[in-house]
Amino acid sequence: MSKLFSEENRAAFSKPLNLDNPVVIQVLGICSALAVTSQLEPAIVMGLSVTVITAFSNVIISLLRKTIPNRIRIIVQLVVVAALVTIVSEFLKAYVYDVSVQLSVYVGLIITNCILMGRLEAFAMQNSPWPSLLDGIGNGLGYAWVLIVVGFVRELFGFGTLLGFQIIPQSWYVENGGWYMNNGMMVMPAMSLVIVGCVIWAHRSLNKEEK
Amino acid sequence: MATKKFKCELCGYIHEGDKAPASCPKCAAPADAFTEIVEAGAEAPAKKKGLDTSSNTYTIIYASVMVILVAFLLAFVSSVLKPTQDANVENDTKGQILTSLNIDIKADGYNVAQEFEKNVKDMLWNGSELVPFEGKFLSSYASAIQEGELHVFVAEVEGETKYILPVTGRGLWGSLWGYVALNADKKTVFGTYFYHSSETAGLGARLGERWFQEQFNGKPLFEGENTGAIALKVVKAGSAVADTEVNGITGATLTGNGVDAMVREGLAAYLSFINN
Numbered sequence: 001m002s003k004l005f006s007e008e009n010r011a012a013f014s015k016p017l018n019l020d021n022p023v024v025i026q027v028l029g030i031c032s033a034l035a036v037t038s039q040l041e042p043a044i045v046m047g048l049s050v051t052v053i054t055a056f057s058n059v060i061i062s063l064l065r066k067t068i069p070n071r072i073r074i075i076v077q078l079v080v081v082a083a084l085v086t087i088v089s090e091f092l093k094a095y096v097y098d099v100s101v102q103l104s105v106y107v108g109l110i111i112t113n114c115i116l117m118g119r120l121e122a123f124a125m126q127n128s129p130w131p132s133l134l135d136g137i138g139n140g141l142g143y144a145w146v147l148i149v150v151g152f153v154r155e156l157f158g159f160g161t162l163l164g165f166q167i168i169p170q171s172w173y174v175e176n177g178g179w180y181m182n183n184g185m186m187v188m189p190a191m192s193l194v195i196v197g198c199v200i201w202a203h204r205s206l207n208k209e210e211k
Numbered sequence: 212m213a214t215k216k217f218k219c220e221l222c223g224y225i226h227e228g229d230k231a232p233a234s235c236p237k238c239a240a241p242a243d244a245f246t247e248i249v250e251a252g253a254e255a256p257a258k259k260k261g262l263d264t265s266s267n268t269y270t271i272i273y274a275s276v277m278v279i280l281v282a283f284l285l286a287f288v289s290s291v292l293k294p295t296q297d298a299n300v301e302n303d304t305k306g307q308i309l310t311s312l313n314i315d316i317k318a319d320g321y322n323v324a325q326e327f328e329k330n331v332k333d334m335l336w337n338g339s340e341l342v343p344f345e346g347k348f349l350s351s352y353a354s355a356i357q358e359g360e361l362h363v364f365v366a367e368v369e370g371e372t373k374y375i376l377p378v379t380g381r382g383l384w385g386s387l388w389g390y391v392a393l394n395a396d397k398k399t400v401f402g403t404y405f406y407h408s409s410e411t412a413g414l415g416a417r418l419g420e421r422w423f424q425e426q427f428n429g430k431p432l433f434e435g436e437n438t439g440a441i442a443l444k445v446v447k448a449g450s451a452v453a454d455t456e457v458n459g460i461t462g463a464t465l466t467g468n469g470v471d472a473m474v475r476e477g478l479a480a481y482l483s484f485i486n487n
Contacts, residue, residue, distance in 0.1 A: 035412065036412045037413070038411075038412070038413030039413040042413055066264075067273070068264070068273070069270040069273050069274075070264065070265050072270055072273070076273075076274075076277060079278070083281045083284065083285060086285060087284070087285065090288050090289055090292050090296070091288075093296045094292040094295040094296045095295070097296075097300075097302075097303060104408070106412075108409075184461065184462070187413075187414065187462035188462060189411075
């Protein structure tokens with residue numbers, strides 16, 4: 001047991017959450033941070049889907065790592081990820097149709113997510129399955145929290161809601177005689193990059209000493 | 212075969228040969244201070260002969276086997292799950308049609324397949340009258356509409372006849388489709404349902420939400436007595452003024468234009484039915 005949770009393994013899991021965060025530090029996966037964060041719910045769904053897929057594809061590549069020919073390793077990784085995502089989405093379509101309809105947009109975004117390929121190439125190709133699993137979960141969650149922060153800010157200020165529930169009282173709005181107006185800028189995709197930039201800024205100044 | 216390498220743990224001296232030297236020539240450490248350096252490149256051929264993972268043959272065989280395996284796996288999964296998926300899609304389409312009648316199909320105990328069977332008739336408009344559609348229930352109406360096969364679903368809601376017309380179009384990223392339910396007079400909208408294949412989540416994708424669709428309820432199709440052209444349209448969010456205008460979605464103007472074109476062109480195809 002102690003070996004399973006050795007210091008290195010714990011680091012594989014916890015570093016991507018903070019000091020080695022895939023979005024904030026490595027600036028990977030920015031494209032999907034832009035696409036799905038205008039509301040909180042898709043941000044959460046995307047974060048969790050990426051976590052699951054990164055974990056599983058890390059384990060599979062880690063198991064295969066000694067047999068993969070070096071020259072075509074990227075193609076092998078891509079095939080594993082694409083096959084995995086396709087099979088999962090086929091099963092969702094057959095058994096939980098509602099979820100699959102909601103996820104349909106994300107399937108393509110998951111396959112092309114740079115964090116996945118980055119972790120497969122940088123970690124799973126060199127490490128055994130168990131640390132790879134932890135690394136995958138860690139990176140997925142590290143990605144998820146940034147998405148959730150961005151989604152939270154954008155939905156709250158762009159729509160006045162969170163997870164679809166009205167947070168800013170209707171009576172505050174200009175249309176109803178109040179003083180508040182939704183920030184239309186927040187709804188625009190470009191705003192997510194500005195928010196990610198602010199998160200990076202805050203994160204770097206908080207962790208200055210440790211570098 | 213390359214010679215083995217041994218490294219002195221004390222001073223880092225590297226000795227090449229079949230076994231570690233009796234003592235380190237640099238710091239005089241004994242033989243057991245040496246450890247063998249196993250190099251990634253040297254290990255594979257030494258351990259497993261004939262499995263040189265960087266050779267062309269291996270690479271080609273690996274790629275072919277992988278592709279064939281994955282192809283079979285995907286084909287197998289897909290063919291096993293196909294019937295269940297088709298049933299889901301058919302049920303989902305029926306649910307969408309019922310939703311356009313402002314029915315809450317998510318309500319407890321509501322059975323979509325049964326209610327559809329009971330309340331909705333699949334008919335075809337042949338240019339002068341409605342005839343029952345005999346074929347298999349379609350889950351997508353894009354090609355049917357293109358071929359001039361005009362489906363009309365006739366439903367009874369609280370004793371009144373409603374006509375549901377399928378419409379299809381293109382949004383910003385992919386296809387859009389929907390069902391527009393008309394009242395018995397065929398001049399006003401009773402309800403709508405729209406969905407999309409790949410509009411932007413949180414923006415264009417909101418056309419699938421009920422608040423957007425319900426804006427159409429009760430809207431007239433035509434402006435005044437001019438029944439030659441569909442006047443119902445989607446305008447930029449917040450700028451709807453006239454009776455026939457519906458607000459679009461904030462931040463998704465192009466998707467809104469897609470819905471607009473879909474509804475107008477889709478209903479225009481049915482003009483002969485609407486004016487009958």
